[in-house]
Amino acid sequence: MVDMIDVDHVSKRYGEKVAVDDLTFAVQPGIVTGFLGPNGAGKSTTMRMILGLDAPTSGTVTVNGKAYRDLAAPLHEIGAMLEARAIHTGRSAYNHLLAMAQTHGIPRSRVTEVIDLVGLTDVARKRAGGFSLGMGQRLGIASALLGDPATVILDEPANGLDPEGILWIRNLLKSLAADGRTVFLSSHLMSEIALTAEHLIVVGKGRLIADTSVSEIVAQASENSAVRVRTPDATALRDALAADGVSVRSDERGVLEVHGVSSERIGELAAEQAIVLHELTPQTASLEEAFMRLTGDSVEYHAAAFPTPVTPDLEQVA
Amino acid sequence: MSTAVATDRTAAAPKAAPRGRVTQANVLRSEWTKLWTLRSTRWSLLAAVVAMAGLGILIAAVQMGRWTHLDPHERAVYDSIDTGVGGYHLAQLAIGVLGVLVISGEYSTGMIRSSFMAVPKRLPVLWAKIGVFAAVTFVLMLIASLVSFFGVQAIVTGHHLNHSLGDPHALRVVVGTALFLTVLGILSIGIGGLVRNTAGGIALFVFLLFVLPGITAILPASIADSINPYLPLNAGFTVATSTFENGNHLAPWAGFALFCGYAALAVGAAAIGLLRRDA
Numbered sequence: 001m002v003d004m005i006d007v008d009h010v011s012k013r014y015g016e017k018v019a020v021d022d023l024t025f026a027v028q029p030g031i032v033t034g035f036l037g038p039n040g041a042g043k044s045t046t047m048r049m050i051l052g053l054d055a056p057t058s059g060t061v062t063v064n065g066k067a068y069r070d071l072a073a074p075l076h077e078i079g080a081m082l083e084a085r086a087i088h089t090g091r092s093a094y095n096h097l098l099a100m101a102q103t104h105g106i107p108r109s110r111v112t113e114v115i116d117l118v119g120l121t122d123v124a125r126k127r128a129g130g131f132s133l134g135m136g137q138r139l140g141i142a143s144a145l146l147g148d149p150a151t152v153i154l155d156e157p158a159n160g161l162d163p164e165g166i167l168w169i170r171n172l173l174k175s176l177a178a179d180g181r182t183v184f185l186s187s188h189l190m191s192e193i194a195l196t197a198e199h200l201i202v203v204g205k206g207r208l209i210a211d212t213s214v215s216e217i218v219a220q221a222s223e224n225s226a227v228r229v230r231t232p233d234a235t236a237l238r239d240a241l242a243a244d245g246v247s248v249r250s251d252e253r254g255v256l257e258v259h260g261v262s263s264e265r266i267g268e269l270a271a272e273q274a275i276v277l278h279e280l281t282p283q284t285a286s287l288e289e290a291f292m293r294l295t296g297d298s299v300e301y302h303a304a305a306f307p308t309p310v311t312p313d314l315e316q317v318a
Numbered sequence: 319m320s321t322a323v324a325t326d327r328t329a330a331a332p333k334a335a336p337r338g339r340v341t342q343a344n345v346l347r348s349e350w351t352k353l354w355t356l357r358s359t360r361w362s363l364l365a366a367v368v369a370m371a372g373l374g375i376l377i378a379a380v381q382m383g384r385w386t387h388l389d390p391h392e393r394a395v396y397d398s399i400d401t402g403v404g405g406y407h408l409a410q411l412a413i414g415v416l417g418v419l420v421i422s423g424e425y426s427t428g429m430i431r432s433s434f435m436a437v438p439k440r441l442p443v444l445w446a447k448i449g450v451f452a453a454v455t456f457v458l459m460l461i462a463s464l465v466s467f468f469g470v471q472a473i474v475t476g477h478h479l480n481h482s483l484g485d486p487h488a489l490r491v492v493v494g495t496a497l498f499l500t501v502l503g504i505l506s507i508g509i510g511g512l513v514r515n516t517a518g519g520i521a522l523f524v525f526l527l528f529v530l531p532g533i534t535a536i537l538p539a540s541i542a543d544s545i546n547p548y549l550p551l552n553a554g555f556t557v558a559t560s561t562f563e564n565g566n567h568l569a570p571w572a573g574f575a576l577f578c579g580y581a582a583l584a585v586g587a588a589a590i591g592l593l594r595r596d597a
Contacts, residue, residue, distance in 0.1 A: 052435070076338070087432060088352075099351040
């Protein structure tokens with residue numbers, strides 16, 4: 001099975017700044033893969049390299065086994081919507097798409113089709129410069145689908161959209177996936193990606209942090225999560241739990257947040273000591289927490305590699 | 319319109335849409351669409367046509383109106399062929415600015431990313447821009463300079479100053495003006511592709527063509543005289559004039575060939591930049 005997109009030991013430097021650092025991953029066919037990382041992690045740069053817009057400083061990127069530049073009909077193989085606008089503000093949506101279509105000999109009927117599909121029919125003849133953010137995103141998606149490609153790349157498609165627009169994007173992604181298309185989708189929000197993606201590529205500071213399935217990432221992150229216990233006899237339970245590696249916190253009277261021991265073990269201990277429990281709930285880590293934990297690690301990693309950071313890295317905090 | 323607003327449905331099933339591929343002819347069609355679908359382009363071309371066709375006629379009308387007030391020298395050197403193509407003084411500015419914009423406008427708006435995603439080999443985009451812009455400029459400017467030429471001849475007939483296209487230099491000047499403006503447009507596309515920024519591109523265009531001659535004018539005459547004929551505008555303009563102020567100039571077609579060389583240089587540099595630099 002040929003990977004749709006293959007990123008192989010790719011680095012990209014802009015002068016002294018390393019945007020992408022020895023990144024290796026593959027996007028598998030037929031599923032939605034999320035590309036996740038904080039702002040400034042190198043996601044957009046990586047996508048531009050996949051699309052042949054930026055040349056890697058080292059390493060290779062291939063699409064369907066070929067460098068993007070060598071594709072004879074790129075719009076039919078891979079459709080892309082970049083985060084930054086890629087349209088002349090003075091041209092109408094229809095004429096923009098028509099000019100794109102003509103490079104491949106795609107007929108006008110297809111242009112009308114994608115315009116209807118993204119719901120821009122009423123404004124298709126207006127200057128794109130006057131489009132709202134949401135309309136711009138829709139036009140970007142129309143461009144991506146113009147050549148009816150098997151692979152679609154979307155850079156932060158939900159960015160700046162109103163709730164209705166976000167819902168529209170979600171439905172669109174689901175329908176793309178249902179068609180059996182390969183979707184590669186970037187976001188800095190785990191919650192957004194987790195709704196549609198099966199697989200995740202997580203990056204931080206241009207480096208690969210994780211290449212795993214969504215369910216696995218949640219399971220990993222939950223391992224060290226807390227258990228919430230409500231009991232009328234909190235002091236007795238706290239004493240019973242006192243052991244190495246177990247920490248107990250209480251922000252509310254009669255409620256304990258226990259780390260380092262499973263809910264099963266807490267139940268057993270309570271039974272042995274005849275302590276009444278009103279509630280015993282394992283706190284599953286949210287996706288957002290899982291993501292923060294992952295990228296948090298990448299900060300620590302870099303802090304260890306460069307022992308005396310001159311300035312705090314604000315990007316990673318965001 | 320049966321498929322409108324069907325948000326939960328992608329286009330026709332995969333592979334149903336017709337498949338094409340990138341060819342130079344397809345890219346030419348795309349660039350043709352791009353050129354005519356911007357208001358700024360249409361206005362600039364209209365301005366160039368009006369200037370090229372109208373300015374010479376206007377000047378001729380004014381000159382003939384006060385012919386008896388002109389001094390004898392002015393009357394002696396009056397050349398209705400040069401007046402006939404006098405509109406190029408204005409048209410060259412419109413064509414040059416538009417040439418820069420054709421490519422810098424794509425960089426400033428981000429359109430260039432769409433262009434290069436569709437045509438990742440990039441150079442076909444440059445060739446198509448040059449081909450379309452050159453063809454449009456040549457046809458429009460040839461028509462405009464013919465209109466201007468015949469208009470001017472009609473006005474100066476009363477003073478027996480008129481020339482026909484068959485007279486020495488006349489046809490060469492009329493066609494040469496269109497050629498000069500066309501190559502000027504190509505040169506400015508090269509500049510736009512090299513600088514990739516509208517303000518910078520226009521500044522460089524104005525500097526090379528209009529400011530540089532002014533700088534040489536303040537150099538010692540001996541140095542200025544040896545440089546002047548080789549400056550882009552001075553070299554190119556030889557093909558578009560029938561009388562010269564002095565003998566210090568290249569032969570018409572030699573000058574034009576040098577001008578073409580400058581354009582080729584700018585386009586070549588832009589092509590290398592296009593291939594090597596990130597979009």
